[in-house]
Amino acid sequence: MVTFEAQILTVILWIAAIKFCQVTVYPYLRPALHNLSYGLAYPIGILLLTLISWYLGLIGVPVQFALLFFLIIGALAFYKKQYSREDFKKNLIWDVIFLAAFALMLTVRWFTPGIIPSGEKFMDAAFLGSIMQNPIVTPSDPWFAGENLSIYYYLCHWMCAVLGIISFGASTIVFNLMIPTAFALAAVSAYAVGVLILKRHKWIPMLVLIIPNIALLVESFSGNGLISIWWESTRVIGDGATINEYPLFSFLWGDPHAHVIACFNQILFICLMMVMLKRWGCLSNQGRYLLIIISAISLGAMPVMNSWDVLVYAAVYLVIAFITWWNYFNHKITFRAIFPFALVPVLSIICCALPLLNMVLTGGSSVQGFFLVTTPSPFLEFIQVWGLFLAIFIIYGFSVIKKYPWLILIPVLCFLLGYGSLGTAVFCLVLILLKKENKPETTFAIIGLALLIFMEVFYLKDYMGDAYYRMNTVFKLGFCAWFILGLSSFLIVGKWFRNKITPLNFKQKSAVVLVILIALAAMFVTCGVNLGYPGGSLDGKMWLETYHSGDSVGIDYLLENADADDVVVEAVGTSYEYSSRVSVMTGLSTIIGWAGHEAGWRTGIEDADISARMSDVQTIYENPLKCISLMKKYGADYIFVGENERELYNVNLPEGLTEVFSFEGTVIYKLA
Secondary structure: OOOHHHHHHHHHHHHHHHHHHHHHHHHHHHHHHHHHHHHHHHHHHHHHHHHHHHHHHHHOOOHHHHHHHHHHHHHHHHHOOOOOHHHHHHOHHHHHHHHHHHHHHHHHHHHOOOOOOOOOHHHHHHHHHHHHHOOOOOOEOOOOOOOEHHHOOOHHHHHHHHHHHHOOOOHHHHHHHHHHHHHHHHHHHHHHHHHHHOOOOOOHHHHHHOOOOHHHHHHOOOOOOHHHHHHHOOOOOOOOOOOOOOHHHHHHHOOOOHHHHOHHHHHHHHHHHHHHHHHHHHOOHHHHHHHHHHHHHHHHHHHHHOHHHHHHHHHHHHHHHHHHHHHHHOOOOOHHHHHHHHHHHHHHHHHHOHHHHHHHHHHOOOOOOEEEOOOOOOHHHHHHHHHHHHHHHHHHOHHHHHHOHHHHHHHHHHHHOOOHHHHHHHHHHHHHHHHOOOOHHHHHHHHHHHHHHHHHHEEEOOOOOHHHOOHHHHHHHHHHHHHHHHHHHHHHHHHHOOOOOOOOOHHHHHHHHHHHHHHHHHHHHHHOOOOOOOOOOOOOOOOHHHHOHHHHHHHHHHHHHOOOOOEEEOOOEOOOOOOOHHHHHHOOEOOOOEHHHHHHHOOOOHHHHHHHHHHHHHHHHHOOOOHHHHHHHOOEEEEEEOHHHHHHOOOOOOOOEEEEEEEOOEEEEEEO
16 A cells, blocks of 8 residues: 555645646746736647656656656746746635645545546556656557557547656546545636636636536436436436446446546537637737647647547537638638638647647557437437526526517427427527627527437437447437537526626635635545545555455555566456556556457457457366467466456466466466
8 A cells, every 4th residue: 555645745736736737837828818827828838748747658768758858948038037936825715626626536535546447447557557658659558458449549648648647646546636636627628618708706706616516406306326316417318328427427336438538628619619619809810820729739639638529529520610700800711811810720730739640650540430329319318418407597688588489389289299308409509699699608509409419310329329320429429519519508597697606805705715615625535436435645555455465465566666668467357347457556558458448449449359368368277288389379477367367267277377376265376
């Protein structure tokens, strides 16, 4: 187990690294972002660190050298006297928001830190550990020795692995810093949206991160346990045939999966697009092109952070760019008018997506195209997921209803035809369109509703099968829709309350914020998702000492003695169960990990290879005549024999292996 002192040191260095990137980037963002530059320097700084270190990994240079870029630009800004005490004091609120949000989720992780076989925690820990062991591009696949992660989006894991390397943290500690970091970066970006659009109550857009869906409230009356309540609130549409995750569940569930960590970049991009809509005419040429570059970096990072996001936000960019061009250039098709907007897709590819090109060409895709939905979402289930936002839009458009009462026929007729969910979304869209208010929040409300309508009409076919044919479409695109609809609707609410609530002085605000943070922390810890594993640490593998002590000590031995490129043989993994635990906790590659996951990623010709690897692992454990030759085939250095291996195989190893570790029935052998 990692000592308490080492955990604290990792957290301190982790925050210091983020702050260092933020403060050095901040002065250079002013021409484009003005009063948002200090706050948005947090997510933009981390994106730059990720991008620079990614290219260093591509050419084989240690990723720590990425800090030199920030050191140089920070020294240059200091030399030019672009920092001042008054400026830092004025912008202190951004630091408070970041640290408070980070501390809130860190508290949750302290009480529920386990890297446990629920959801994708094992997978994400394995990816993280593999990158921290050997940060190269493309990173090694820890569950498919000899191959890389070109089959999956991994940039979020890379981002956090680099921060972990810089802060000298163990991967099992870094695992529990991923969600607090994403939450804090998302909170800062959401607050920036409020600062941009709202004159008062600028915190309201941050509610998008912590508001539950209606289904959670409905499930709370079911009489089920807390875990069941949380889980069922995300398995609503199609009677569990889809996934309807919302941010609060994702953060509390504790799985730092790609879609969760990448959410900060979603909100950042939405904020940048709102800046484009609202301030393009006020920006200098320098500011405009800087905004274009930042937007390109954010958009370009999406394919390797969470590929589904770019399907939405590439379209969002085209819409926002068109509206901005139309508003500020009187729809004139000239080079000067078109050129800046055309740069974003080009720069996205140049800056961020070149390694992705190799990933796409070599990794393939399981998505087979767009198809028509055959079973629409049941109305009551649809409302349990999206009802809050739709209600806000209906209230917002009530004046339109009074003017054109016949519009109510849209949802009524659609409901009678069995398409009540689609009709409700169309109804809300029509209301907002007829309001004819050209504002950032209404523009994004229209985009979000169009996305809901799209999900009710089309789906992306993948390997999920007929029973779950809409699962990933509703899940991944719906997660994007939550942020778009949530931010737009909460901005509308913020404007409703702009003249409400008596202003508070600094001390009163501080007291209220402190009380809210304590209340949220207490609620999240006591009413959150606790799967029964011990807490009181940030070490994600601490629970192994209680439940699998032999495995735990054996894993510690490998962490201390194995080289980064060593391969360890362990039992074939069964998805969502306690298996492949050695590769998960160490980041070392194994011959085949969770076979079900690898089969989904490696479609087609590699399916046979998966079966062959599973057979070879069994032969390694059971046939002493072939054991060593098969280990050499996969470049394996160690063979791990613990409870899983003895349960699955009739272990019979040759004498040519050297026993290097033994504890409570767990034995590790090394190939000489």
